[in-house]
Amino acid sequence: MSIVTDLVAASAALRDPVSLSDENYDRQLRDHTAYIRQLISKRDLGSIARDQELLNHFDPSDDSITYLLLLRLQIHTLQETSGGVLPTELLPFGRLWSQSAHYLEVFDRVQVRYIGHEWVQLIESMVLAAQATSKPLLAARLIKDALLRLDPSCAVLTSTHLLLAQLCLAARAYTCALPVLNKHICHIPALPSRASSNSLSIRCAEHESSQSFINETTGLASKLSYRDYLRYFLYGGMIYMALKEWRKASHFLGIVISMPTMGSVSMIMVEAYKKWILVGLLDKGKLCSPPSITAPQVIKTFQSLAKPYISFAQAFERGDMKRLEAEVDAARDIWHLDNNTGLVWQVVNAYSTHSLIKAKKVFAALTVAELQSHTSPSPMDVNGAVKANLASLVVSNAIEAKLAQPQLYSKDTMLRFADVSSLPEASRETKVQAQFEGERQLLEALFGGVEENSNGLGLSEEFIDTIVKGQQAWPSATVMNPSLGRDAGLEMDEDIMGDLS
Amino acid sequence: MDTTLPDAFAPAPLSSSVGYGLNDTLAGAAGGETTASRIRVDEPPKLDLEPYIDNYTGRTRFHRLYLIGTTSTVLAVDALKQAVAEAKSGKDIALYEKAVRALAEVAPDEEGASLDSAWVQEIQKGVRSQTDRLEHELRGYKNNLIKESIRMGNEDLGNHYYETGDLIAASKAYTRMREHCTTPSHVSSMLFKLIGVSIERGDWLTAQSYVHRLRNAQSKPEDLAQNQPKMSVALGLAQMSQGSYLEAANSFLSVSASLGDTYQDVISPNDVAVYGGLCALASMDRTELQLRVLDNTSFRPFLELEPHIRRAITFFCNSKFRPCIDILEAYRADYLLDIHLQPHVSAIYTQIRVKSIHQYLVPFSKATLDSMAATFAPNEVGQRIGLESPFLQELIRLVQDDVLDVRIDLEHGLLVRNQHDLRAEMQTEALEQVKAFNEELHWRMMAAAVVNAGLQVPAPPPAERGWRPDSNDPRFPPPGSG
Numbered sequence: 002m003s004i005v006t007d008l009v010a011a012s013a014a015l016r017d018p019v020s021l022s023d024e025n026y027d028r029q030l031r032d033h034t035a036y037i038r039q040l041i042s043k044r045d046l047g048s049i050a051r052d053q054e055l056l057n058h059f060d061p062s063d064d065s066i067t068y069l070l071l072l073r074l075q076i077h078t079l080q081e082t083s084g085g086v087l088p089t090e091l092l093p094f095g096r097l098w099s100q101s102a103h104y105l106e107v108f109d110r111v112q113v114r115y116i117g118h119e120w121v122q123l124i125e126s127m128v129l130a131a132q133a134t135s136k137p138l139l140a141a142r143l144i145k146d147a148l149l150r151l152d153p154s155c156a157v158l159t160s161t162h163l164l165l166a167q168l169c170l171a172a173r174a175y176t177c178a179l180p181v182l183n184k185h186i187c188h189i190p191a192l193p194s195r196a197s198s199n200s201l202s203i204r205c206a207e208h209e210s211s212q213s214f215i216n217e218t219t220g221l222a223s224k225l226s227y228r229d230y231l232r233y234f235l236y237g238g239m240i241y242m243a244l245k246e247w248r249k250a251s252h253f254l255g256i257v258i259s260m261p262t263m264g265s266v267s268m269i270m271v272e273a274y275k276k277w278i279l280v281g282l283l284d285k286g287k288l289c290s291p292p293s294i295t296a297p298q299v300i301k302t303f304q305s306l307a308k309p310y311i312s313f314a315q316a317f318e319r320g321d322m323k324r325l326e327a328e329v330d331a332a333r334d335i336w337h338l339d340n341n342t343g344l345v346w347q348v349v350n351a352y353s354t355h356s357l358i359k360a361k362k363v364f365a366a367l368t369v370a371e372l373q374s375h376t377s378p379s380p381m382d383v384n385g386a387v388k389a390n391l392a393s394l395v396v397s398n399a400i401e402a403k404l405a406q407p408q409l410y411s412k413d414t415m416l417r418f419a420d421v422s423s424l425p426e427a428s429r430e431t432k433v434q435a436q437f438e439g440e441r442q443l444l445e446a447l448f449g450g451v452e453e454n455s456n457g458l459g460l461s462e463e464f465i466d467t468i469v470k471g472q473q474a475w476p477s478a479t480v481m482n483p484s485l486g487r488d489a490g491l492e493m494d495e496d497i498m499g500d501l502s
Numbered sequence: 503m504d505t506t507l508p509d510a511f512a513p514a515p516l517s518s519s520v521g522y523g524l525n526d527t528l529a530g531a532a533g534g535e536t537t538a539s540r541i542r543v544d545e546p547p548k549l550d551l552e553p554y555i556d557n558y559t560g561r562t563r564f565h566r567l568y569l570i571g572t573t574s575t576v577l578a579v580d581a582l583k584q585a586v587a588e589a590k591s592g593k594d595i596a597l598y599e600k601a602v603r604a605l606a607e608v609a610p611d612e613e614g615a616s617l618d619s620a621w622v623q624e625i626q627k628g629v630r631s632q633t634d635r636l637e638h639e640l641r642g643y644k645n646n647l648i649k650e651s652i653r654m655g656n657e658d659l660g661n662h663y664y665e666t667g668d669l670i671a672a673s674k675a676y677t678r679m680r681e682h683c684t685t686p687s688h689v690s691s692m693l694f695k696l697i698g699v700s701i702e703r704g705d706w707l708t709a710q711s712y713v714h715r716l717r718n719a720q721s722k723p724e725d726l727a728q729n730q731p732k733m734s735v736a737l738g739l740a741q742m743s744q745g746s747y748l749e750a751a752n753s754f755l756s757v758s759a760s761l762g763d764t765y766q767d768v769i770s771p772n773d774v775a776v777y778g779g780l781c782a783l784a785s786m787d788r789t790e791l792q793l794r795v796l797d798n799t800s801f802r803p804f805l806e807l808e809p810h811i812r813r814a815i816t817f818f819c820n821s822k823f824r825p826c827i828d829i830l831e832a833y834r835a836d837y838l839l840d841i842h843l844q845p846h847v848s849a850i851y852t853q854i855r856v857k858s859i860h861q862y863l864v865p866f867s868k869a870t871l872d873s874m875a876a877t878f879a880p881n882e883v884g885q886r887i888g889l890e891s892p893f894l895q896e897l898i899r900l901v902q903d904d905v906l907d908v909r910i911d912l913e914h915g916l917l918v919r920n921q922h923d924l925r926a927e928m929q930t931e932a933l934e935q936v937k938a939f940n941e942e943l944h945w946r947m948m949a950a951a952v953v954n955a956g957l958q959v960p961a962p963p964p965a966e967r968g969w970r971p972d973s974n975d976p977r978f979p980p981p982g983s984g
Contacts, residue, residue, distance in 0.1 A: 185944055189955040227957045252941050256948050264961035292945045363901045365911040365918045371889050375898075415913055433929045440936040447943050454950055461954070 004040065005058055008071075011036060012064035023206040030066070030205060034115045037070050053096065061104040065112035068104060072097070073119045076126060091130050093139050101127055102139075105147040113151065114204040117220030120151075121161065128164050132171075141168035141177050148181055151221070152211040155184035156450060159215060159222040162186075163229050166236035175243045182237050182253075185443065187450025188212045189230065190222040210453050231257050231269040238276065242344065247284035251277060258303070259292040266302045272339070274303040278310045279344040286355040288314040309335050317348065320356060320376070325349065353390060357400050361418045368413035369404075388414060541844060546576045547835040555584065560767030561664075561702060562841070564588045564597055570839045571604055577839075578608045586614040593629055594667035595622055629666050636662055653682035660695060673699045689719050690729055697736045701768060706740040713737045731761035735769050739842055742777060747850065748785035754778030755794055759803040769842075775804035777843065779811035780830075783818060784853035788861060792819050823858040824877045830854065856905060859897070863908060863917065871915045887915060 011033060021029065055075070059068045076097055079088045090097045101123055113120045124144055131140030144165045148155060155162075162181065169178035188210070204214050215221045238253035257273035274291070281289030288311065291300055304311060309332035316324040329336075329345060336342040356376040360367075367375070369388055394400045401419035458464055551570070555563055564585055571582035582605040589598035599617065606615040640655035660675035676695045683689045693716045700709035713736050716729065738753030754777050761771060782795045795801060795815055805812040810829050817826035830851060837847045859878060863869055871887045871894070879893035887894050889912075897917070900906045908917045952958060 187947065187951070189948075189951045189957060225955075225957065227952075227959050230952065230957055248937075252944070255941065255945055259945050259949055260959060261949050261952050262959035265959055267959045270959070292942070294946055294949055359902070363898050363910060365909040365916070366914070367889075367910070367912040371912055374889055417913070418909070429926065430929075433933060436933055437936070440933070440940060443940050444936070444943075447940060447947065451943070451947055454947060454954065458950070458954060 005055065007040065008037065008067055009058055012059060012067040023203050027203045027205050030112065030115050034066055034070075037067055041070060041074055056100055061100075062107040062109055065104075065109040066116055069108070069113065069116055069119050069123065072100060072104060073123060076101075076123075080126075087130055087133050091126065092134050093131060093136050098127070098130060102143055105143045106150075108147070108150065110151055111205045114214045114219050114221065117215075117222075119220075121159075121220060121223060124161055124164065128168065131168070137168040138172035138174045138177070141165060141172055141174055144168065145177055145181055152215060154211055154446075155181050156187040156446075157211050157215040157222060158186045158189050158225065158230065158233060160225060160229060163233045163236070166233055166240065169240060170236055173243075175240045178237070178240050179244075182240060182249075185446060185450070187447065188454070189225065190216045210449070212453065227260070227267065228269065231260060231267055231273070235269055235273050235276075238273065238280075242276070242280060245283075247280050251280045251284055251289065254280060255292045258299075259295045262296065262299060266299055270299070271303060271306050275307050275310050275339055275341060276344065278307065278314050279341060279348055282314055282317050282348045283344075283351050286351075286358070287318050313345070313348075317352060317355075320359065322352065322376075325352060354394060354399055357391075357394060361400065361402070364418065366415060366417040368415055370413045372416055391416065541573055541838060543574045543835050543838045544576070545835045547574060547839055548833065549836050549839070551577055551580055551584070557763075557770035557772065558766050561592070561594075561597075562767055564592070564594075564601070565702070566841050568597075568601055568604065569841050569844070571601075571608070573844070574835075574839055579605075579612065582608060583612060583614055590618070590621065593625055593665050595625055595629075596667050598622070629662075632662055633659075649682045649684060653679050653684075653688065656682070657692075657695070664695075664699060669699050669703050673703075686719055686722065687725060690716055690725065693719070694729075694732065698767065701736065701739060704743070706743045709736055710740040713740070728760075731757045732765050732768075735761065735765055735774065738774075738777060738781075739769070742781060742846060743842065745846070745849065747781040747846075747853065751778055751781035751785055754781060755798060755801050757804070758800050771804055772807045773840070773842070775801075775808040775811055776837070776840070778804065779808065779815060780837075780843070780850050780854075783815060783826075783830075784850045784857070787857075788819050788821075791815055818854075818858070818861075821861065823862060824880070827855065827858065827878070856900060859900065860906060863906065863919070866917075867919045869917045871910075871917065874917065888912075 056068065056071060059071070061068045076091060079090060079097070082088075088097075089095050092098060105124070105127075108120075124147065127143065128140050131137050144161060148161055148165065165178055165181055169175060190212075204219060208214060217224060234253045234256045238250045238257070241247075241250035241253060254273045254277040257270055258277055260267070260270055262270075277291070278288060281287065291303065309328070313325070313328040313332065316328045326349070329349060333342075336345045353376070357372075360372060360375060364372075364375075369391065372391075388404075392404060395402050395404055403417050403419070405415040405417060555567060558566060567581045567585035567588055571578050571580075571585055574581070582601060585601040586598070586605055589601045592598075599622075602615060602617050605612060609615060636655070636659045640652065640659060643651035643655045656675050656679045660672045660679070663669070663672035663675055673696055676692055676699065679688075679692045683692060693712050697709050697712045697716070700706070700712060713733050716733055734753045734757045738750045738757070741747075741753055742750035754774055757774050757778070761774065763771070778801065779795065782791060786794065795805075796812070796819065810833060814826045814829040817823070817829070834847060834851070837843045843850075855878070859874070862874065862877060872883070874897075875882045875887060875893055879891075882891055882893050885891075889895075894910070897906070897910065901908060901910070906917075907920050909920060910916075911918050
């Protein structure tokens with residue numbers, strides 16, 4: 002058992018990082034990772050790879066590197082021998098599953114930065130196992146916690162995010178994804194060529210932005226395709242839709258819709274646009290135009306591909322219940338084909354609420370019968386159903402109003418809308434204040450992201466090329482542009498170069 | 503130089519000039535044939551045809567007569583007979599044929615209702631030879647390079663085309679005068695010709711731009727003073743025809759009394775009073791009306807020509823909306839017979855009515871529907887005002903369009919002014935703005951990040967164009983269906 006003692010000894014050296022400077026700790030971790038990698042790849046590992054007790058020698062939180070590498074080794078060996086079939090030990094509640102699950106709960110968030118590939122692979126194997134046994138929720142919970150543990154800001158989009166969204170949708174465990182979804186994504190791992198400056202940074206140090214350690218160099222983020230990006234936000238939007246958080250849903254869909262393109266439009270974007278229309282109806286009661294940054298030709302494509310949705314929305318806007326129902330019937334197959342039937346029905350159901358809100362703007366009080374004839378000119382419903390619907394809206398506070406039953410039976414029930422917000426002043430103010438606070442924090446986070454992105458863009462080759470060209474053309478360009486003026490060092494460099502040439 | 507000639511100097515073929523005549527005049531009168539044919543006035547107007555038409559000279563006489571003849575059922579025969587006579591005294595065959603056709607529809611037995619083909623042929627011949635002669639003369643002037651002669655030659659040709667109804671050729675000929683104008687007064691006379699043609703064609707944007715050029719042309723102060731009323735009139739007509747009633751009112755109000763009878767080929771002073779008064783009523787509030795219309799000394803002479811407009815405005819200023827609306831309604835038939843006002847009567851009246859309702863509600867925090875109906879819908883007084891009443895529907899539309907800041911209480915039959923909690927509204931609005939800003943910021947940031955990461959949706963391969971379907975796009979059951 003000399004290997005085990007070697008490993009234990011090597012890991013123990015890393016247990017006390019406090020006394021070390023960042024640079025030293027970084028070097029130690031790198032050496033350690035390389036050492037263990039070498040150790041377990043060299044020897045004949047038959048015995049260790051199957052040793053069920055092996056992992057008990059290590060503490061997953063203190064020896065995160067060793068533990069994960071050994072875990073991977075064991076999983077790997079098992080998979081090789083089982084020949085394509087998922088070994089039962091890996092399936093939920095098997096030995097390795099439990100150990101992996103435990104690891105994901107307690108791993109050290111600094112040490113895993115050195116073994117990002119293995120970390121991502123571990124998660125992927127767990128997702129496979131969970132899906133194979135149709136228990137996506139198990140994996141979803143673990144991934145959510147692991148993501149938040151790795152990076153509490155969750156601002157860098159990774160393939161793991163996409164997995165989480167996918168699992169939560171499959172498990173219908175929508176709230177499970179919320180802690181991650183509610184954090185605003187600010188970065189997408191850049192191309193390796195552009196991220197070159199990041200590889201030099203000290204991974205273990207405290208970073209302002211998680212972008213410095215979640216990138217392709219550390220392996221914590223793998224290369225994403227545009228589809229992954231679109232799908233993450235579409236799925237995120239769908240999760241919010243399921244929770245009826247329309248505003249957030251349309252925000253996510255807006256990201257998908259406004260995706261920059263180089264000429265063509267992805268089908269995912271079209272799907273998102275269709276949902277965007279429906280969600281806009283549910284949220285605002287009107288046909289929302291796409292985000293202002295969407296390219297005009299993209300909007301044109303959307304509009305030609307989503308015609309039934311647009312005419313449906315127009316019927317809704319016009320307040321024409323008959324036409325609305327006709328539109329629903331006419332395009333029944335389309336809703337079904339697009340898997341939007343549920344949403345469409347929600348829109349139809351929301352129609353009465355919206356018409357009531359419209360009526361509230363016009364009327365202070367009117368009888369139920371009058372309301373009915375105002376909102377839908379054709380008598381279509383039994384009086385009782387409308388009244389019940391109305392009562393439920395009033396009770397659920399969707400509409401601030403009161404129903405008054407007259408003493409005489411001959412008279413109709415009177416609906417009286419509340420004047421102004423009937424909530425007590427103080428509670429409303431606190432609520433508004435809390436909302437403002439939330440938005441302020443979000444704004445700060447976003448500005449942080451903008452700053453970093455702007456720095457990143459400012460250091461990109463294209464940008465520097467442009468500045469160089471600009472300086473040659475107009476020597477005073479940096480003076481005129483204050484944002485460039487800050488990079489005094491850069492300016493100096495270019496001047497020297499200018500002198501030389 | 504001859505390269506420009508064939509187009510401009512070819513004698514206008516009859517068929518095309520018929521086309522111009524129809525489209526141009528009708529577009530000018532009512533914005534299209536359909537509108538013109540739809541408006542019918544059955545009640546007798548207050549105006550007398552003879553004195554009315556004597557206010558005008560030139561081609562507008564025919565257009566006005568024709569419009570009255572085709573709109574009013576009472577005056578149809580008289581007006582069209584006069585229109586035929588008017589056309590026959592001129593040289594425009596298209597107008598003549600039009601008038602005869604219209605008269606034949608209304609009164610086939612009248613003597614002018616059949617086409618006088620001898621006259622037509624004679625005029626046609628005359629026109630053609632006149633065109634040839636003028637062209638020939640102009641060519642001669644051009645050879646001699648005498649600027650003044652060329653200018654006058656073009657002007658004569660333009661006048662000739664104008665009289666014969668070829669408005670496009672006329673405006674081309676007038677435009678060609680430009681380079682041969684030597685004095686500011688030449689320029690202004692040319693521009694006035696062009697404005698006249700544009701007004702007749704209903705080409706209001708062009709008319710407006712000529713007015714602006716006229717204003718910028720450097721002319722002597724006394725000339726300017728002389729031209730000002732006409733300019734204001736032309737500008738006002740253009741603005742009114744585009745529906746900018748406030749601007750039109752300002753233009754008409756700035757017309758000085760020196761206009762007199764000097765612009766009879768376009769407008770009479772009575773028209774200035776009516777147009778200015780109605781546009782002002784439709785667009786200004788009570789203090790403005792008082793200050794700029796009733797107390798306006800330079801506009802007073804006009805108002806005195808049309809005392810009922812003055813009365814209507816006075817009533818409006820005194821918040822007596824019923825008499826004001828009554829007066830206007832009494833004159834609706836007259837205004838529908840006016841060539842420039844016809845397409846705008848209903849719009850202007852609606853605006854005045856809406857403004858009246860709005861003004862009526864200003865002093866009240868609550869108003870009963872009954873008292874409002876007494877002013878604005880006298881035929882609904884006495885009955886219970888329910889949802890089916892047109893007056894209530896009108897109010898509902900106004901509330902929905904954010905014109906009135908009230909809500910309707912059908913239980914007590916009241917209009918209740920909305921109480922605003924400014925603090926709460928401000929907070930809600932600010933919150934909404936912050937949210938919208940954050941969303942927009944995030945969208946833009948993500949778009950930048952996508953570009954930075956090189957993740958844009960790639961261009962389609964050359965084989966397929968348009969959009970590409972993602973075949974491997976896994977689907978999920980629609981959320982929210984459960």
